[in-house]
Structures are given as C-alpha cells and as structure tokens.
Amino acid sequence: MNSAQRREKLLNMLWEESRPLSATAIAKEFGVSRQIIVGDVALLRAAGENIAATPRGYVLQKERSSHTKTIACRHNDDNLLKELYIVVDNGCAVLDVTVEHPVYGQILGQLQIFSRYDADQFAKKLGENSAPPLCALTNGVHLHTIQYQHEDDFHRVMEQLEKEGILFVES
Numbered sequence: 001m002n003s004a005q006r007r008e009k010l011l012n013m014l015w016e017e018s019r020p021l022s023a024t025a026i027a028k029e030f031g032v033s034r035q036i037i038v039g040d041v042a043l044l045r046a047a048g049e050n051i052a053a054t055p056r057g058y059v060l061q062k063e064r065s066s067h068t069k070t071i072a073c074r075h076n077d078d079n080l081l082k083e084l085y086i087v088v089d090n091g092c093a094v095l096d097v098t099v100e101h102p103v104y105g106q107i108l109g110q111l112q113i114f115s116r117y118d119a120d121q122f123a124k125k126l127g128e129n130s131a132p133p134l135c136a137l138t139n140g141v142h143l144h145t146i147q148y149q150h151e152d153d154f155h156r157v158m159e160q161l162e163k164e165g166i167l168f169v170e171s
Contacts, residue, residue: 006030007040011049011060020057020112054112055125068095068147069154071161072168074140079166080133084119086160087146091153098143099134109134111144141168 001009010026023037030037041058045051050061075083087094094113101107113119126133135142148154161167 001030003040006032007044010037010040011044014051014058014060015062017059020054020059022057025057052110052112054110055122056112056118059112066147066149067151067154068145070098070143070145071158072141072143073135073161073166074142074168075135075166076140077133077136079164080135081119081123082164083161083166084113084122085116086164086166087144087157088113088115088119090156090160091149092157093147095145095147097134098145099138099141101137107134107137 009030013021013026013029023034023041027034027037041051041053052059052061073083084094094111096108096110096112098106098108111122113122125131146154146157148157158167162169
C-alpha cells in the first residue's frame with residue numbers, strides 16, 4: 001500500500017472509531033513507524049480533516065447533533081476527578097481545557113472525556129508522567145468546552161459544580 005492509500009485507510013479507521021486511536025496502535029496495524037503515522041495525520045490535517053490529538057490518541061471530530069458551551073472552573077488537584085465525574089455522570093462530555101498563560105496566552109488541551117473510564121485514564125496518564133494539569137499554571141482557574149444533548153443535562157452539571165465549589169463564579 002502506498003502512502004496515499006494508507007492515509008485514506010487511516011481516515012476511514014478514525015471515521016469508524018468513536019474512541020481515540022493511538023499513533024502506536026495505528027502504526028502497528030499498518031506495519032510502519034509511529035512517526036510515519038504522526039506525519040500522515042499532519043498531512044490529513046493540512047488537507048482539512050478535523051483530527052484532534054487527545055491524551056489517549058487521535059479522534060476525528062465528527063459533526064454531532066449536540067450542543068456545546070464553555071464554562072469556567074476553579075479547583076485544586078484533589079477535585080480534578082470530581083469535576084470530570086460530575087460532567088460525565090450527567091450525560092455530558094468534557095471536550096477540552098483552556099488556560100490563560102501570562103507568556104503564551106491561551107493554551108488549549110484536547111481532552112475528549114465522555115465517561116468515568118476516560119476520566120480515570122486521563123488522571124492515570126497525568127500520574128504516570130508526573131505531569132500537572134494545565135490548571136496548575138493558573139491557580140486552578142480554567143475553561144472547559146462541555147458537550148451535551150439536552151439542556152437539562154447541562155443545567156444539572158452547572159448546579160453540581162457550583163454546589164461543590166468548582167464552578168468559577170464572580171464573588
């Protein structure tokens with residue numbers, strides 16, 4: 001298979017899969033190096049494909065019949081999983097995290113957290129890499145894009161985050 005055929009097959013894999021696919025797993029599937037897959041993804045992105053790199057791998061951003069809103073949160077490391085669980089337990093998803101850095105400006109990280117399992121895997125990866133969450137750069141203040149199907153689900157998330165003191169509201 002040539003490189004164009006590989007990229008077409010890679011795009012089909014991402015289209016069919018709802019979970020992130022790691023570059024290593026894709027490389028193994030095609031019998032090429034991880035770096036070849038990273039290059040293929042870069043070329044697909046340059047061609048206009050909406051592929052996001054998450055902590056667990058690549059996902060194709062597909063149009064969904066859902067809504068998104070951005071919320072502001074503030075918490076310490078102890079409440080990271082609590083925050084994520086509140087969102088996913090109420091039928092919503094955490095798509096990303098954004099912080100405002102004094103030198104770099106806005107820093108955005110793709111999360112794509114749709115379940116407790118995804119949240120646990122994210123926290124595990126932070127621990128394994130001794131990596132602080134982005135909100136550690138901003139005294140806990142950060143933004144999340146929340147995806148939801150029903151307005152009631154989003155309102156439950158907001159109420160519970162506020163009750164737990166995680167929702168960042170003006171004092």
